[in-house]
Amino acid sequence: MRTTCVIAGGGPAGAMLALLLARAGVDVTLLEKHGDFLRDFRGDTIHPSTLQVLDEIGLAEAFHRLPHRKAYRMAIEADEARVPIADLSALPGRYRYIAFVPQWDFLNLITAEAARYPNFRLLMRARVTGLIVEDDAVRGVRYRDESGEHEIRAVLTVGADGRGSDVRRAAGLRPKEFGAPMDVVWLRVRREPGDPQQPFLRASAGHLMVAINRETYWQLAYVIPKGGYEELKARGVAELRRTIARLLPYLADRVGELRDFDEAGFLRVAVDRLTRWHRPGLLLIGDAAHAMSPVFGVGINLAVQDAVAAANIIGPALLRGEAPDALLARVQRRRALPTVVTQTAQRVVQRLLIRPALTRPGRPALPPDLTRLPVIRGLVRRFIGHGVLPEHVRLPERVRLQARQRRSH
Structure with a gap:
């Protein structure tokens, strides 16, 4: 041919x-x-x-x-605080969301x-x-x-x-x-109408989890230390269920849907x-x-x-x-x-936020609220929405x- x-x-x-x-x-x-x-x-x-290219x-x-x-805003949810990351609704152009x-x-x-x-x-x-x-x-x-x-x-x-x-x-x-301090375990849990609407990053001592709203279910990205998947499996699915219920309490009545690790996906970052x-x-x-x-x-x-x-x-x-x-x-x-x-930029976030959150005891070090600074706020918004x-x-x-x-x- x-x-x-x-x-x-x-x-x-x-x-x-x-x-x-x-x-x-x-x-x-x-x-x-x-x-x-x-x-x-x-x-x-x-x-x-990408939406602009499709247009x-x-x-x-x-x-x-x-x-x-559509997601118009991004934020980090910690145990005692919520830190806004970006508000895409103020982007220039027709498409102001992910x-x-x-x-x-x-x-x-x-x-x-x-x-x-x-x-x-x-x-x-x-x-x-x-x-x-x-x-x-x-x-x-x-x-x-x-x-x-x-x-x-x-x-x-x-x-x-x-x-x-x-x-x-x-x-x-x-x-x-260049290396990465983490890998990702992908999970799926049923979603109900009273759950949150927007995707977010949940941070707690030793744990990071991204929650993505799929309408009928949550797609969860559980961030683990690099090379830690076998250890996670060795601790058992019951321990994983308890972790999810602690990080996302509204899912506590549904984590039993995770029966074993065969239902999980694994991404080596x-x-x-x-x-x-x-x-x-x-x-x-x-x-x-x-x-x-x-x-x-x-x-x-x-x-x-x-x-x-x-x-x-x-x-x-x-x-x-x-x-x-x-x-x-x-x-x-x-x-x-x-x-x-x-x-x-990804490596900076990995070094300053993700690695400490996964390896250091105590509260994770959260980034400052950059949305309070007009110039920085605009740069972050454009970087996430339009890229370089x-x-x-x-x-x-x-x-x-x-x-x-x-x-x-």
Whole structure:
């Protein structure tokens, strides 16, 4: 098989890049190693910067028809105090909230829209097993699906297959590790009408838990010390239930729904980034290029911004059947600053808030109420809502007529 661009990884970065290239007229093939996008406990915070991108490509209305909840404010709830973090309702622009939506719904929306274009192809259950390299340049991928081994030759290969990237490994690229003091255990507990509405971070001596309102249930992210999952399991699920009931008393009558650790998800937190995101014929974006901490919940949005920048910069060349290494380097230069700034902010929060809260006895050290300082308040609001150097879609839709014809049928 031949294509102009082959993308490994159907997460937010890969799916968005595939859609943007397809609507511009680039022949693009997207490989996803799973059979669907339905996996629990993935990141699913869609920030205003991503909502703006969806608006620019005409998908904002369809997105808002998905089941979702809007969060206008962020706060830390401690034993004896509540500390506001940011009020997004004062952001400039149309979108002044974070939308919480299951990631599989978001990915189904993006790939369904891409499928309207005749030059897009999605291959499920297709896992990359190696790269095709000729004259020291990547010319495509080898992959395995249910029918066996296959090859796809391409002008450009994009690795968007997450922090455990098969493409990155095959290319011999290793990220620089910055470390993280915590891992995350994901849990689900039934929600009732009288429960709180907005998501929040619950902090107490030795414990941190994020509570996300999913309408019918709570998605809980229990933050534990790095490498502490086996110890947590050894203490037993009854101890975990008692911890949840103490941190979130309104759930005390429902924690019995957690029967064992088989119902939990586990995220090994990593913060890393490649020093070089590309080689001739190959580009890495999203978590494959830079794994983000869960702090601020911006992973999806950094991935989408990478995809928009890559489409803007490389798309015109791909339409000519080219992918010059100079343009791949330009993508990295464009996205390096947002990545470095965001990871630096995440590492500061990990060092000053998360590590002490998990390891030191007594009350956790809470940050000051920055919402009382007008300038700082505005900076924090923009950083969380829009990020650093937010991208806008510049690559025009070039196969609009064909897409409309497909819609009409």
